[in-house]
Amino acid sequence: MKKVLIVDDEAAIREGIPYVVDWESLGYQIIASAENGLVGLEMIRKYQPDLVMLDIQMPAKTGLEMVKEAQEEGFHFHSIILSGYSDFEYAKQAIKLGTASYLLKPIDEDELLIILEELSKKVDQEKAEEERYMVLEKLFGKDQTGFESYKYGQLIQSQSARSQGVNHLDHPTEIKVLDFYHQKQYYQLFLANHEIVQQGLKEVGREAVIVTPWMPIKHSLKPLVSVISELKKYRYLYPKGELSYTFLEKQKAKMSFEDDLLEEMLKQFLNINQLLNLWEPYKQNYFYQQKPEEAIKWQALQDLDWLTQHIQSKFSVELIWESKDVQGDIYQTKSITELINLMKKEIEKIQLDVSNQLNSQDIISEMKHYTQENYQKDLSLKIIGERFNYNSAYLGKKFRKETGKTYLAYLEEIRMEKAKDILLHSNFMVYEIAEMVGYSNVDYFYKKFKNHFHLSPNEFRKN
Template structure:
């Protein structure tokens, strides 16, 4: 671990840096903190850090004076200086002392992490060079890192080959596998080391390759390309066994034949990892891993995507509102395919599903007030969208939630309304009842009411009305009424038309039924 000392007279900033920066996952450890330059000199002498993060403006001894003192004393340290905007010209004086980074307050965590990453790389390079100068040989791990990261190496090819041979890495073929733990930044350093320790006996102990750590990955360099589906499955299972229960994703970068191409395999493996959200779970991903959701042919790139999304939202609401549960999952898969077709990444896809789900729920609850438990459930669900690691799981979860939410929020309102409509039909069957008339009375679209009616009764509106009328006609015929009188009584102006309908549903004519 690289040792750090923080020097700043502001307690809030000093404590914030110690708690907010993911030091361990970046390969650092904070050894101590000081409130001014004079106090820092004693602390630095005691803990002997590699890096000092120091504020320019401090009482007693400022940051620039401290840097001057340490440099004059021959101390080789890496300084990252902090200052306000007004101190920029003053801070520039520190550049001649070889500061490693300069950040303006308030400190941005991402900028600080990036500066620390650069400092760590520089320190590792210096340590490697020092080791080489002492041993006169090639450090295997450092050379492996150079092979993985050197995209434009200008070193003499013969010299590079000799180094690779000395490091014991000159093989007939290679393939890089990167393993990324699904864990918080704070726990990343420990997780990477745990993976590395578990994999070394399996990979290095069985002479299959070498294992190293390049945060945020544990990296495997195999001494031959992975061939065949079974070998990929076996390797994935070996990684899982070595993980000790850690959640992770892993990807390979394809086989290469020479050391100079190892960096290409590493890059491709990292790119493949980015597709983990869209790929099949529990598999070793690769450059050609298929997408989990194929794009349907019906979706065209020239379509107005905003209009298509609004159409999907309406279809989802419509299907949930009428109780057509079987349509929800296909519609959600269609939405996922639309987002993929637009080239959306993992974060944007989740944001799109957040918007879609929220819009559907608000349509379902329009004009009503959600209870507190429903509001809490919705909030948990929407926030949980961003926690999913796989698009298949995300779609399935949205499907389950929407179905449950639609059922829980029905409140019996539509059910009561539907019962009233059926009762109305049973009392006014002889009138000229039309679906569009009832839809207007109930403030529904004709298509919506027709589908709702079919889902609730199992019959189309006109079929249901015919059956009500025929049932009433049977009662009147049994009372001795004439056929033409019954036809008119139940709403059929044409007796022949009534005759045909009666025979269709009863299998006999009205006269035959009357004479039974």
């Protein structure tokens, strides 16, 4: 009930106002009356009313003086000026003081009813706004205190206002519900003096809703926010629908854990169909473990690293794949499903690489043969890679591993031997020989030849 104080020097007004309207049905209760502004100020200090009905002209202290002093002392209330004078100057002063209305005596019942109804809505809105601000401070601000008048609280976060079913309670009259919006999220705070064990959410469709358990809130509301933050970490596993500790427990009870899946993946690595069948239990293991988002992504990277290392060892191949190349993509995934799909694609790439290597064990022999037949052409690892449909970096590593030298060093040896043979068995000029063995720049050819044989081409021919 909103508290009402009547301040008027006319006894008839003070005694008559309580009978003008049905105050209680409108949500008001007349708590006291005063015969002048001085006594009225004391009453304001004592009762802190929501509404003050006052006369302007009164002995000891006028109504406007009383309101002004009360406001300066920090009291906040609405007021209705009652006056027998239709003086506009009084009305202007009342407006400056934030007075709700200005009524002439005698009071018109219908006019007062309209004012009270409008004022009631305004007061309710202000109180709701104050309460909302207070709750935001207790949840997300610096206020560390709880609610003295309530023992338990439950917080619900959603992506839209009043999600369907969120306000479904078995005992709604025993619970206070506060709605508010904070940092692009909607919240509902439920307050009660006992845990509502029977409470439950209706079907919320595909919307993401996070629900805390009922928790003691007498000392602080911060634990509710901490639980919301903790539960958010599992949204990666369950992108839609309700998310709560109860829900997580029920989901885990449905799951089972399979050991040695990575070993089985390694065993079935080249059996595409069998490997595909292993991804679902691999995914289910994460649901069973219920690790938070960051832990899942880290584990996925470790598993891919483990697989690539053991694949190289098992099949005697060299893979270019490195976890750092896919780390960014993994950490950008928004759900476990996206993660598993990404891992599948990476493994498919590795499968293709391994298959190519296993099917092309003689690639180095082919590279040598091609180089011996085409040494006079413009050759490089990139050109060779395109010719044989291989990654140039992979070919470079494999060539060096099997021959002990780089491909360019091997190409240079072939060209130098051909140049040597031509110098010894022909009369071609040096620049012609350079072009014949693949060097368009004769000075560069001179430099390479001298580095290789420690003699210039002409000196070599003379000797």
